[in-house]
Amino acid sequence: MAKAIDRTRETRARKLDWRKRMSDNIAYALLVYTGLQIFVTVHALKSGSASLLPYLALVVLVAAIIPACRMFEARWMKISDEAAADPALRSAYRRDQAYLWVLAIGLPFALTGLFKLIAATV
Template sequence: MAKAFDRNDAHSHVSGTRKLDWRKRMSDNIAYALLVYTALQIFVTVGALKAGSTSLLPYLALIVLVAAIIPACRMFEARWLQISDESAADPEFRSAFRRDQMMLWTLAIGLPFALTGLFKLIASFA
């Protein structure tokens, strides 16, 4: 029974260690990054609205950010889902994974602040 479970579960704990799967790790990172991104976006947009912005720019920023992050996340995920089962556990992918992970988190954390700042700058000239 344990062997059947081990074959079917990519993250089995039967042997005490988790099987490496870069695809699963990237999917997990994307899910967490989207949660952080959404929380930051709400925080930054609400902050812009409380700061007395009477324009529609914070709302436009929210729409642009939602429209921007979804294709970016799909791009990251699609790249990793193309990896074969054998390659998914290959330690050689560590540097590529870390590169994509850093880019993903930079976007998730930086994009809400950057675009909201840009829209606030535009609003200050209007």
């Protein structure tokens, strides 16, 4: 009976891997980010903006998201195998997950809006 309980705990510990979960979140966030960025940039271009600012916004946004994602992933990839399965890291994981998704969803709108504001004042 004790062996069965130990195997169940080991199976759960193997399934819980904060590193893999963060890596998966980063992959999905990049897909969402890219889709939003394309949508927002195309919308800005269709709105009659004759300047190069929407294109500059696209370059800046691509350059901004890659280091941010690397930062999140590096933080989680350097933890040990034991720590990767530690349920006590749930709050830290959820915090980083929330920051990642706020960046992925908010950054395209915020920076494109900033560039549109700059274009309107120039």
